[in-house]
Amino acid sequence: MIKLCFKIQQQLQLLTRHIDGVVLLLIRLYLAPVMVQAGWQKLANFDSTVQWFGDAEFGLGLPFPYLLAILASLAEFIGGLLLVPGLAVRWVSIPLLITMIVAMVTVHAENGWLAIADSNSWLADGTLLMNPSVMEAPEKLAAAKSLLEEHGYIEWLTSSGNFVILNNGIEFAATYFVMLLVLLCFGAGRYTSIDYYLSRYIARRCGL
Template sequence: MIQKITDFFDGIFDKCKRFDFIALLGVRLFLLPVIYEGAHSKVMGFSGTVEFFASPKAEGGLNLPFPELLAFLATATEVSGLICIALGLFTRLISIPMMVVMTVASAMVHWSHGWLAIASNDMESAMRFNNFIVWLSENFPGRYNYITELGDPVILNNGMEFSITYFVMLLVLFFYGGGRYVSADYWLRKAVTKK
């Protein structure tokens, strides 16, 4: 009985595998705006990126050696990653330096803030922000309504949550590639195997 049930569901899951490319396309599409924001900010504000990499930690920087080189490598990796992941081109290969970027970001920027990307209500920063919102509602109700009419404002904790999530998504792309049908890798591999 159990074997029949298992076989039945295995048959359904096997049929669903024809659509597994949708999940990989979804991962790629999810990552694109994230990578774009990082790449765009580094390209447009390259000198600021160099300064952030070079500045002492006491001044909010990373205090890294060779800041120009490291800023260039981070920028080049994100720009290349954006193009390759968008096209599904060399997906597995580009995921490696992208995972390195996410690991460095987690360790150097986000680690000291803990796990959460958004501050929970019991964190000091969130409590201060909530006190400000209460003050705003009491003293400037029109401004309070303007700020809150589209949803509850939150405060960024800048923890590792997002960068680790992106790392895991890149790890999926490393193991499975860009997916069938909607990636340049698939069509290149198909063209090569026909010869």
């Protein structure tokens, strides 16, 4: 039985060795629009971005806000674009990882883990980075629905989904961080990226 399981595992390893590039391609294509959109929004509203980076009262209170705004905006926008064809993926993953760390620490950490407030989640009970206001989400939703039922178009507004309370915790940024870490460690992917063919070309030219 053990021998059979070992043979099956070997076959799975051989199979996944040829499709691992597809997995990494899917990660790149998932991350690309997220990063491009975030970078584009910062660039399109650059003055507001600089002010938000530097202001300690309503923003992040970071030093050198102009420089950091440029670096973060370009890292996300250009880095996101390069993820699509898979060019210099390990290199662009580094500034994007740093951007995610900064976002988690300066923007999201105080709100706990959850991106969407859900008082029924086990992560809302203090297990991981609790945000006490999450527990008030049902009351907030009930109040909002009551106001809309009385003064708004509740059926039309909820026709494409239910209302939620945005908690803005580190959940999404942490997920993107892990995905970028995978790209940093494993690269852009076999057969599915410019990096793969470029590295083969350079290896042949250099006799490696």
